[in-house]
Amino acid sequence: MIVVENVYYKYPNGVEALKGVSFTxxxxxxxxxxxxxxxxxxxxxxHFNGLLKPSRGRVLVDGVDTRNVSVAQLSRKVGIVxxxxxxxxxxxxxxxxxxxxxxxxxxxxxxxxxxxxxALHLLDLERYRNRSPFTLSGGEKKRVALASVLAWDPDIxxxxxxTIGQDFRQKERLRQFILQLNAxxxxxxxxxxxxxxxxxxxxxxxxxxxxxxxxxxxxxxxRILTDLKFVREASIIPPQISQVFMALSDLGFxxxxxxxxxxxxxxxxRIERR
Amino acid sequence: MSVxxxxxxxxxxxxxxxxxxxxxxxxxxxxxxxSLIFSxxxxxVLLFLIQIPIVFSAGVGRRWFKTMRGCLMIAIIxxxxxxxxRWLNSGYKLSLxxxxxxxxxxxxxxALVASFSIFSLTTSPDDLSLAMEQMRVPxxxxxxxxxxxRLMPTLARDAQAIMDAQKSRGLELEKGxxxxxxxxxxxxxxxxxxxxxxxxxxxxxxxxxxxWGANVKRTSMKKLKxxxxxxxxxxxxxxxxxxxxxxxxxxxxxKISSLMKLI
Numbered sequence: 001m002i003v004v005e006n007v008y009y010k011y012p013n014g015v016e017a018l019k020g021v022s023f024t025x026x027x028x029x030x031x032x033x034x035x036x037x038x039x040x041x042x043x044x045x046x047h048f049n050g051l052l053k054p055s056r057g058r059v060l061v062d063g064v065d066t067r068n069v070s071v072a073q074l075s076r077k078v079g080i081v082x083x084x085x086x087x088x089x090x091x092x093x094x095x096x097x098x099x100x101x102x103x104x105x106x107x108x109x110x111x112x113x114x115x116x117x118x119a120l121h122l123l124d125l126e127r128y129r130n131r132s133p134f135t136l137s138g139g140e141k142k143r144v145a146l147a148s149v150l151a152w153d154p155d156i157x158x159x160x161x162x163t164i165g166q167d168f169r170q171k172e173r174l175r176q177f178i179l180q181l182n183a184x185x186x187x188x189x190x191x192x193x194x195x196x197x198x199x200x201x202x203x204x205x206x207x208x209x210x211x212x213x214x215x216x217x218x219x220x221x222x223r224i225l226t227d228l229k230f231v232r233e234a235s236i237i238p239p240q241i242s243q244v245f246m247a248l249s250d251l252g253f254x255x256x257x258x259x260x261x262x263x264x265x266x267x268x269x270r271i272e273r274r
Numbered sequence: 275m276s277v278x279x280x281x282x283x284x285x286x287x288x289x290x291x292x293x294x295x296x297x298x299x300x301x302x303x304x305x306x307x308x309s310l311i312f313s314x315x316x317x318x319v320l321l322f323l324i325q326i327p328i329v330f331s332a333g334v335g336r337r338w339f340k341t342m343r344g345c346l347m348i349a350i351i352x353x354x355x356x357x358x359x360r361w362l363n364s365g366y367k368l369s370l371x372x373x374x375x376x377x378x379x380x381x382x383x384x385a386l387v388a389s390f391s392i393f394s395l396t397t398s399p400d401d402l403s404l405a406m407e408q409m410r411v412p413x414x415x416x417x418x419x420x421x422x423x424r425l426m427p428t429l430a431r432d433a434q435a436i437m438d439a440q441k442s443r444g445l446e447l448e449k450g451x452x453x454x455x456x457x458x459x460x461x462x463x464x465x466x467x468x469x470x471x472x473x474x475x476x477x478x479x480x481x482x483x484x485x486w487g488a489n490v491k492r493t494s495m496k497k498l499k500x501x502x503x504x505x506x507x508x509x510x511x512x513x514x515x516x517x518x519x520x521x522x523x524x525x526x527x528x529k530i531s532s533l534m535k536l537i
Binding site: 046072080 | 432435436438439440441442443444445446460461464465468469472
């Protein structure tokens with residue numbers, strides 16, 4: 001469980017990136033933190049494993065104030081996968097890359113081997129086991145980065161912009177993967193401005209919408225992403241499906257549909273009634 | 275990283291900002307020459323103090339001060355190593371002279387950093403490149419130089435992102451003995467070097483696609499020209515240089531320790 005209490009954060013250069021942010025993320029939740037560039041999303045998630053400590057307010061991870069423990073201790077619980085895989089890959093092979101964090105966290109040789117095999121299998125990376133991560137494509141590197149964090153099985157998984165630079169099929173696989181992990185009880189937090197990606201997740205996530213270092217809205221995706229006031233404030237646009245349904249609202253269609261499958265169901269039932 | 279803050283140009287409109295970059299470069303080098311030819315503590319402190327009004331008239335005091343504070347550690351090392359070396363050389367004796375000489379060496383370093391910090395704080399890389407071009411430095415060199423300056427903040431940002439990523443994977447930089455601590459930096463240095471090399475290739479491609487070097491004889495839209503204020507500053511700098519050489523050769527500057535005895 002992550003509790004964020006009235007957190008302010010000011011960078012050393014004087015920019016105030018967070019201006020009083022409060023919320024609670026329960027165990028097993030699926031949360032999408034959304035908002036325009038520079039809204040403070042990445043600054044916020046860096047508080048979850050203590051990379052940044054609040055200038056004011058506090059962050060509690062499973063009841064522990066992040067100021068009192070090291071980043072390494074917190075990371076064991078909160079695994080963050082950063083946006084750019086190039087900022088973490090440094091080993092000779094994909095296998096070593098995945099094992100690196102496990103060694104840091106003090107796993108023994110046998111379980112390191114087992115966990116590396118598991119993570120490679122999970123992300124379909126077995127054939128790259130002995131390849132240098134630098135020779136992989138952008139999407140594959142992102143998967144290696146994800147595998148290297150999943151390997152230590154953190155309770156809370158945080159993904160920063162996981163969809164950037166991924167083609168449609170990779171995104172679809174990523175979505176299934178995230179939903180599957182969440183169904184198994186893992187807390188998932190994604191940071192993204194990919195509205196369509198969030199809209200097509202079933203069950204739909206909770207959306208925390210940010211703008212200018214503050215939280216603009218917090219609630220189920222159907223409600224937040226179809227509210228024009230919120231959406232405008234955070235400089236994003238509603239999902240395509242909901243734009244269609246908004247245009248059809250004078251025909252008696254609901255306004256809060258964001259998901260393709262649900263849209264299909266509603267449209268079919270209307271046609272059948274005719 | 276605060277040491278570098280005083281070397282990053284930000285736009286400004288003060289009289290110092292508007293001076294010709296060549297004059298400012300001459301200023302920085304003159305301070306360097308003067309502080310190198312003198313070994314007297316009084317002069318070194320003076321060379322440092324005369325720069326403070328310049329900093330404030332340029333309105334860059336806060337960042338300049340950050341750099342000065344950042345180089346405090348190096349200054350202490352210089353002071354200590356000088357003092358210890360003299361102490362060892364003289365057969366484990368300490369005298370007031372040694373302190374004075376060590377202080378002079380330290381202030382020499384501080385004065386140098388101060389002057390070059392003023393130069394970089396108030397001179398845009400573009401102006402510097404223009405100045406070098408007009409001083410007939412080959413264009414490829416000017417370009418490489420300004421690019422290096424421009425990429426510094428980018429590199430610092432990269433380094434921060436890499437440190438964040440590796441710390442999130444359980445890397446603890448301050449853990450272990452001396453050798454282990456150095457080894458801890460491997461996971462940071464490799465991605466940093468790889469990204470710097472990749473960036474340089476990308477830059478090369480971008481330059482080639484913009485036909486860099488297609489025209490051997492380059493002309494520039496902006497030409498640097500000395501203004502009245504530049505001539506005055508130039509005169510002042512040259513005068514101080516000549517005065518400095520004169521004083522150095524013909525006038526004996528007292529030591530602070532001997533002055534204190536007089537009192």
